[in-house]
Structure formats: structure tokens, C-alpha cells
Amino acid sequence: xxxxASVLGLALVVVAAGAAAETRRVAEQQVxxxxxxxxxxxxxxxxxxxxxxxxxxxxxTIVRERLEAGETPEQVTRYFVDRYGEWIxxxxxxxxxxxxxxxxxxxxxxxxxxxxxxxxxxxxxRRASAGPVVPSGVDAAMRERIRRETEMEP
Amino acid sequence: MRWLIPLSAVPVLALLAYxxxxxxxxxxxxxxxRPAAAFSLQTFEGAPLALEAQHGRVVxxxxxxxxxxxxxxDEAPVLERNWRAYRGRGVVVIGVDIQDKLxxxxxxxxxxxxxxPNVQDTTGQVSVDYGVYGVPExxxxxxxxxxxxxxxxxxxxxxxxxNVERLLSETTG
Numbered sequence: 001x002x003x004x005a006s007v008l009g010l011a012l013v014v015v016a017a018g019a020a021a022e023t024r025r026v027a028e029q030q031v032x033x034x035x036x037x038x039x040x041x042x043x044x045x046x047x048x049x050x051x052x053x054x055x056x057x058x059x060x061t062i063v064r065e066r067l068e069a070g071e072t073p074e075q076v077t078r079y080f081v082d083r084y085g086e087w088i089x090x091x092x093x094x095x096x097x098x099x100x101x102x103x104x105x106x107x108x109x110x111x112x113x114x115x116x117x118x119x120x121x122x123x124x125x126r127r128a129s130a131g132p133v134v135p136s137g138v139d140a141a142m143r144e145r146i147r148r149e150t151e152m153e154p
Numbered sequence: 155m156r157w158l159i160p161l162s163a164v165p166v167l168a169l170l171a172y173x174x175x176x177x178x179x180x181x182x183x184x185x186x187x188r189p190a191a192a193f194s195l196q197t198f199e200g201a202p203l204a205l206e207a208q209h210g211r212v213v214x215x216x217x218x219x220x221x222x223x224x225x226x227x228d229e230a231p232v233l234e235r236n237w238r239a240y241r242g243r244g245v246v247v248i249g250v251d252i253q254d255k256l257x258x259x260x261x262x263x264x265x266x267x268x269x270x271p272n273v274q275d276t277t278g279q280v281s282v283d284y285g286v287y288g289v290p291e292x293x294x295x296x297x298x299x300x301x302x303x304x305x306x307x308x309x310x311x312x313x314x315x316x317n318v319e320r321l322l323s324e325t326t327g
Contacts, residue, residue, distance in 0.1 A: 041286075041287035041288070042287065042288065054253050054278075055253060055278060055281075058277060058278030058279075058281075058282070059278065059282060061277070061278075062277075062278065062279065062282055080282070081184075082184065083184070083185060083282060083283060083284070083285035084181075084184075084285040084287065085181065085182065085183065085184045085285070087181050111162065115159070
């Protein structure tokens with residue numbers, strides 16, 4: 001009787017362990033993290049995580065199933081890239097030609113500051129070398145007249 | 155220094171010129187040349203349909219939906235016509251209905267008297283396996299089960315014939 005009970009207990013433990021190994025519990029956040037990197041194929045600039053469309057819902061289910069089956073987030077992303085190409089990723093991966101996309105904004109900022117710096121340097125140099133401002137076409141008589149008329153003001 | 159500013163615009167203009175010349179809707183499929191993903195679904199009539207069972211035949215796999223107007227409506231007669239013309243030569247047309255309502259899909263098939271096998275991809279698994287991002291999309295699969303071409307948009311007689319004839323002319327390796 002006791003052996004039968006322990007055999008039954010052992011069988012239950014084995015079954016429970018088997019079930020746990022088969023499907024891992026995956027937190028909703030993990031599914032969202034992967035889905036957020038994927039482009040919703042039927043939307044304009046929306047991730048699979050943000051889109052309410054049926055396609056995105058199905059894609060989230062596929063993400064969850066693959067994570068539950070024990071795949072890493074990288075493997076799940078790879079699965080989508082293998083089928084859709086890098087186009088499916090909202091952020092282009094940082095290698096090859098794509099580096100241009102990441103480097104261009106920084107390069108533009110550096111170039112902009114350099115340009116402003118160079119122009120400022122040039123303008124201040126020119127002004128410094130130009131000496132005191134002598135307005136042309138204003139002779140001493142005119143200056144005298146302006147002084148007189150401004151002094152006449154009440 | 156004076157020529158530096160106009161010169162710096164050259165790479166930007168070159169990039170723009172390249173960008174404007176490519177079609178943003180033309181997304182190359184990484185699947186062309188690769189083995190077609192296996193699937194096993196039920197046809198609308200309830201018969202089992204597995205892609206592997208078509209080995210040795212040229213398969214035209216068409217993704218459609220009843221709400222896909224007008225492209226799917228334009229190509230439905232093309233698919234039916236060519237299926238009838240080529241079925242005796244070892245070609246099979248398979249329709250995969252995606253993101254659709256059952257009744258609407260059945261009406262679509264009735265309206266166009268579609269006689270080739272059609273399945274419904276209710277989970278979206280087949281669509282994702284084929285990297286489908288819109289309907290209609292058509293894949294041409296050779297006798298060895300490899301995807302050889304992908305056509306986005308409504309299929310024409312010309313596109314159907316050219317692709318199928320090319321795959322039929324190949325010897326089964």
C-alpha cells in the first residue's frame with residue numbers, strides 16, 4: 001500500500017516537472033520587450049507591441065509561444081528577421097551600411113558646430129581688423145548739425 | 155574653405171538621389187531561394203492540405219483576403235484561369251486566406267468560382283513563416299520545394315505564365 005502511494009506520488013512529481021519544462025512561464029513584459037522591437041507589418045511606424053491590429057496580436061502570440069518554448073528574445077527576433085528581413089526591426093542593427101543611419105545625426109551636429117565656430121571666428125576677426133567704424137558720407141559739418149539739432153530737443 | 159560647404163552637400167544629395175530612386179514598398183524577401191516553410195492546414199471543404207504533399211509539383215502559393223479590394227478581386231480570375239490551364243501539367247495553386255471572416259471568404263470563393271484548394275490561416279503562423287506583410291502576395295515554389303520568386307500585388311497572366319513556365323522547364327534534380 002505504501003509503495004503504491006509513493007509510486008503514485010513519484011509519478012505526479014514527474015508529470016508536474018514535465019509540464020513545467022514543456023512551457024516556461026513568460027511574463028507579459030518579456031513578450032512586450034520583444035514585440036516593441038518588431039515593426040507591425042500592416043501599420044505605419046508602429047511596433048507590434050503598440051498596434052491594436054489583428055496581425056500584431058497574432059505576432060505577439062507567436063512571440064509568446066516561442067519564448068514559452070524556451071527560445072531567447074534574440075532567437076525570436078532572429079526568427080522574424082529570417083522571414084521579413086531587417087525591415088521588420090524598428091531600429092536598424094548597428095553594422096555595415098546601417099551605421100550611416102546611426103552616425104549621420106552625430107556627424108551633422110559636429111559639422112554644424114564646426115561651421116558655426118569657423119564662421120564666428122571669421123566674423124570676429126574681420127570686425128577686429130576693421131578698426132573704428134567711420135560712417136562714410138557724414139562729414140564734420142553734418143556731424144555738427146546733428147549734434148546741434150539733438151541738443152535742441154526739449 | 156569656400157568650396158567646403160557646397161562640397162559637403164554632395165554626399166547628402168547622392169543619398170537623397172539614391173533614396174528617391176528606390177521604391178520603399180519594394181521590400182526584398184530573404185526567403186527567395188530558400189526552402190518553403192512547411193504547413194498543414196484544412197481546406198475550406200475540410201480536407202487536409204500539407205505543402206510537403208505537393209513535392210514534385212510546381213506550387214503557386216497565393217495569400218489573399220476578401221477585404222483586399224481591388225487587387226485580390228483583380229487576380230482571382232487570373233489564378234482560376236491559370237490553375238485550370240496548368241493543373242494537368244503538374245502545377246498546383248494554393249490559396250491562403252488571411253485575416254478574414256469565414257463567411258466573407260466563402261462568399262469570395264463562390265463569387266469567383268474558385269476551384270483550386272484554399273486554406274484559412276487563422277493563427278497567422280503561415281503568414282509570418284512566409285514574411286507576408288500585405289495581400290495579395292504570391293510565392294512560386296519549385297518542384298524541390300524551394301521558393302523561387304515572390305510577387306507583391308495583383309497577379310497577371312503574364313507574371314503567372316513566366317514564373318510557372320520557368321519552373322516547369324527545370325528538370326527535377
